[in-house]
Amino acid sequence: AQSVTQLDSQVPVFEEAPVELRCNYSSSVSVYLFWYVQYPNQGLQLLLKYLSGSTLVKGINGFEAEFNKSQTSFHLRKPSVHISDTAEYFCAVSEGQAGTALIFGKGTTLSVSS
Amino acid sequence: EAGVAQSPRYKIIEKRQSVAFWCNPISGHATLYWYQQILGQGPKLLIQFQNNGVVDDSQLPKDRFSAERLKGVDSTLKIQPAKLEDSAVYLCASSLRGGVGAFFGQGTRLTVV
Numbered sequence: 001a002q003s004v005t006q007l008d009s010q011v012p013v014f015e016e017a018p019v020e021l022r023c024n025y026s027s028s029v030s031v032y033l034f035w036y037v038q039y040p041n042q043g044l045q046l047l048l049k050y051l052s053g054s055t056l057v058k059g060i061n062g063f064e065a066e067f068n069k070s071q072t073s074f075h076l077r078k079p080s081v082h083i084s085d086t087a088e089y090f091c092a093v094s095e096g097q098a099g100t101a102l103i104f105g106k107g108t109t110l111s112v113s114s
Numbered sequence: 115e116a117g118v119a120q121s122p123r124y125k126i127i128e129k130r131q132s133v134a135f136w137c138n139p140i141s142g143h144a145t146l147y148w149y150q151q152i153l154g155q156g157p158k159l160l161i162q163f164q165n166n167g168v169v170d171d172s173q174l175p176k177d178r179f180s181a182e183r184l185k186g187v188d189s190t191l192k193i194q195p196a197k198l199e200d201s202a203v204y205l206c207a208s209s210l211r212g213g214v215g216a217f218f219g220q221g222t223r224l225t226v227v
Contacts, residue, residue, distance in 0.1 A: 049215045051214065099169075100162075102215070106155055
């Protein structure tokens with residue numbers, strides 16, 4: 001069975017600082033990986049996804065993530081955060097070609113202050 | 115392109131009452147999901163449809179929850195009778211096919227008192 005572990009429940013950072021949100025997954029089969037962002041009282045918005053190809057994936061709002069198969073990780077990074085990046089971030093995995101639903105981690109709260 | 119539409123946005127009911135949520139996916143999306151998101155947790159899959167057939171309902175509490183997707187488009191999720199622990203946000207999502215990521219609606223926040 002697949003699972004996702006988001007290693008930090010809360011990440012406080014100052015504006016314009018870099019940030020990394022960590023995600024590890026477990027699966028016995030090939031996977032697709034995703035990062036979603038959720039603002040208060042909103043649904044989830046896709047930030048970026050890895051399906052195949054280059055292991056460095058660029059997404060919206062200046063975020064990027066790197067797929068590391070040997071370490072089963074998919075960490076999310078941004079070189080300089082803004083106040084508006086304050087939100088909940090979810091890492092998710094699916095069984096790739098099998099077409100299964102996304103399995104989500106518990107989320108990381110990113111709090112950006114000035 | 116219109117997104118995933120859900121209604122209502124908010125619902126408050128008493129325990130043991132019944133409630134229904136409605137979802138209209140993005141046009142052309144064959145796969146539809148219902149997720150339950152309890153406060154402070156990640157979304158948990160309740161059911162996945164492919165067109166009007168069920169792909170995965172292994173985590174759906176079938177003694178009280180039911181869902182249908184007639185004609186492979188709109189979907190409804192029903193809870194009867196509701197329990198206090200059903201208080202959560204119910205998210206509907208859709209995608210062209212399973213596994214490739216999905217587009218989410220804004221959710222329905224259910225409070226059971």
